Amino acid sequence: MKIKFLGATECVTGSCHLLNIDEYNILLDCGLYQGSDGKENRNSEIGFNAEDIDLVILSHAHMDHSGRIPLLFKEGFKGRVICTKGTADLSNIMLIDCAHIQVTDANWKNKKREEKGLEPIIPLYDIKDAEESLKYFEGYDYDEKISILPNIKLIFRDAGHLLGSAICEILINEMEETERKVVYSGDIGNVNLPILRDPTPVSQGDIVIMETTYGNKEHKAVEENLHQLVEIVKKTFEQGGNIIIPSFSVGRTQEIIYALNKYVEQGELTHCKVYVDSPLAKDTTKIFEKYEEYFDSDAKGLIKMGDNPLKFKGLYFTESTEESIALKDIKEGLVIIAASGMCEGGRVVHHLKNNLEREECAVVFVGYQSEGTLGKKILNGDSEVKIFGEEIQVKAKIYNLEGLSGHGDKKVLHNWLKGFKNKPNTVFLVHGEGDSINSFNREITSKGYKSVIPKKNQEFIL
Incomplete structure (x- = not known):
């Protein structure tokens, strides 16, 4: 062998x-x-x-x-x-x-x-x-x-x-x-x-x-990172900004939806609009709902009580490119989850271009950033990054929640x-x-x- x-x-x-x-x-x-x-x-x-x-x-x-x-x-x-x-x-x-x-x-x-x-x-x-x-x-x-x-x-x-x-x-x-x-x-x-x-x-x-x-x-405890995410959302909304979460359409996105569902339904996050800007993520979420037998006991318990943990008031999935572009005009009160997770392409790059230069905004990383990727450069603290051939200043607050990886x-x-x-x-x-x-x-x-x-x-x- x-x-x-x-x-x-x-x-x-x-x-x-x-x-x-x-x-x-x-x-x-x-x-x-x-x-x-x-x-x-x-x-x-x-x-x-x-x-x-x-x-x-x-x-x-x-x-x-x-x-x-x-x-x-x-x-x-x-x-x-x-x-x-x-x-x-x-x-x-x-x-x-x-x-x-x-x-x-x-x-x-x-x-x-x-x-x-x-x-x-x-x-x-x-x-x-x-x-x-x-x-x-x-x-x-x-x-x-x-x-x-x-x-x-x-x-x-x-x-x-x-x-x-x-x-x-x-x-x-x-x-x-x-x-x-x-x-x-x-x-x-x-x-x-x-x-x-x-x-x-x-x-x-x-x-x-x-x-x-x-x-x-060693990661921080998942629950600790989830509480931190909630505080980031609250603080950013108070400052009049948006939160951009670069996330893999398959896996991380569904877990972030699940986590935000909990805090929205408990009343910790109010008037929260979450846009999942990825057609692939929408299709993936449907597949997740098909495989409930793969879920842990907590998720199964919610489903048994009639609560779909992948749906909540204020959660939106964008369908078209036009819907994605329209988010550019909304300057505050949004959590935008978009692929790719390492910011190497996809719709998240557009959202970064529109929000990175705004001090009141935040970018939250929830997954591994490989060397050489745009995500890694932002996470490393680069003061400027190149997006679509244009130098963009990084003024938004940058967070890394590795415990959600x-x-x-x-x-x-x-x-x-x-x-x-x-x-x-x-x-x-x-x-x-x-x-x-x-x-x-x-x-x-x-x-x-x-x-x-x-x-x-x-x-x-x-």
Whole structure:
């Protein structure tokens, strides 16, 4: 058995790992590089022959884990994509949306390139490619033992990171030897978040591949961050401003809606208008409502009492571009939740342009900001940022509520790893950058774990 690390190596995007078991090639995720990770055409270079892949196991629907699957099919892959039912449904809208963005971005850049006499660029894939790939997705339940290939079985455990997100347990009877288990964490969720259950403990694994996004940080308690969010909203409204929340349309947005629902219905937030400015987020919220069995006990309790936690008075979903543009003329009293979460595109960039220069406004980050992204620059305290080619002064108040992130902090990661009754033979650390991954590596090595930080394209015989 061999494993080759093709993405999310010493960075937090582009998740992609290749398992070779007997004569079979299994891909764990096939995600997009984002931010500075995605420069130098890294997304177009998959690093292997797509026709040689037998199967894709998809941990969850976020683009840094799923976003190159249509490219895989475009390059000749003809196999199955195995995931949870929730991930399959979310992928149906997310990959189509991603294809639309690929084409739109390429068209916009090509207008500029044509003016300069440059050759046009070709999008990674188009909507037809995405639609074709989605025909091969197969959704399964959590805790179901799935025979995926001869002598290879798969079990999905709830990762608590996103609706349908999974820890992948791969059970191998290679050459009729004793069964061995490879555990791929995907993204391990935060604890005590609204809506979703906490990550599922795993008690046994020979080889573990795990994420380290927040391997060097401890989050504040979720409830503390939610109270802080309420205070930010109140203070900003008193000062006559708006609150902009850059948020991933899938996952974070629904959790923020859930949290604000509580405070609106309790009367702590009055006259609060919340605009979710993302058609994708509206479609995603409908899928969340379909999968109540994935919810935690608190969310199920509200639903049982007839209270839909994803709806409240004062919550609006924008449909058209015109509705989004109209928000520009409202100068106070709005909470605007819009994608993308790292401010790399989408409607949130327009809202930042309209509000960043206003001292009475606030920008609240609720998720990880990768190096090189606009979100990271704002969070780092840059006094000016470039938006649509224009220098924009950052005068709005900037807040970072990491406790609302969908990623567990170092304490959650340590506790998840400690859940294994016996130390794994090897722990491979991925999906982390800089001190985050290095600090986590030092700590678990000091506790007796054999830990490796793989380089891009590095291969290991297991």
